[in-house]
Amino acid sequence: MEIIQIVGVGLLATVLVLIIKEQKPMFAFLLATFTGIVIFLYLIGKISAVIQMLEDLALKSNINMIFLKTILKIIGIAYIAEFGAQVVRDAGQESIASKIELAGKILIIVMAIPIIKVIIETVVKLLPA
Template identity: 45%
Template sequence: MGIVQIVMLGMIASLLYLVLKETNGTFAHFLIIITSIIIFVIVISQIGSILDLIHSLGQRANIDVMYMNTILKIIGIAYIVELGANITKDAGLGSVAAKIELAGKVFIIILAIPIITAVIDAILGFLPAV
């Protein structure tokens, strides 16, 4: 499914939401949530080729696979958190969305610790010993 079809799906769902929210608000919210999940699944299915490219670039640049995997996990967490937070915001649950975003940030920091440690070790390796 191309970008035009995804945009059309989003626009049709938005129009249906506007029509249905007056008569059946619960179904209208459910429609938007399902549409968001469908678009997310379609996009995720396209990411395989991007992941392959990033891995091959990492191998060509002689970057440790652990660092590449960590970066890809961080990107994945960011997208999943954004989707979850936006869906909960659409449902009128801003406080839950804020907690999802906080959890995502904490998980990203946890995953980034080995990379931060490697960067600090590299910087310390350039400094003369005192």
């Protein structure tokens, strides 16, 4: 099972970070960051399969691909912002992590505006005049 491998890598890295942290805190931080990146890269194939399945479903149901791509970008922004904020938190910089999260939220709102506009226009068309 893949989750056992991921948890194993995470636990091993955690033990190493705790051992190294006392002597070389910078190396401990780099190891923690590297571990996060390795886990993310391990999951890229799974993410790609999910995206492909969603694209196939969108084509079969005649959903405009622009909407799907926008939603996938929004999800990507959320995950990247969360990952970046957690890495910065691991370095002890809570205020910078908060700014990364804020930037992610603002970018999500900006990307969602076209979808929100279409939804509002559709609802207005459905209302009686």
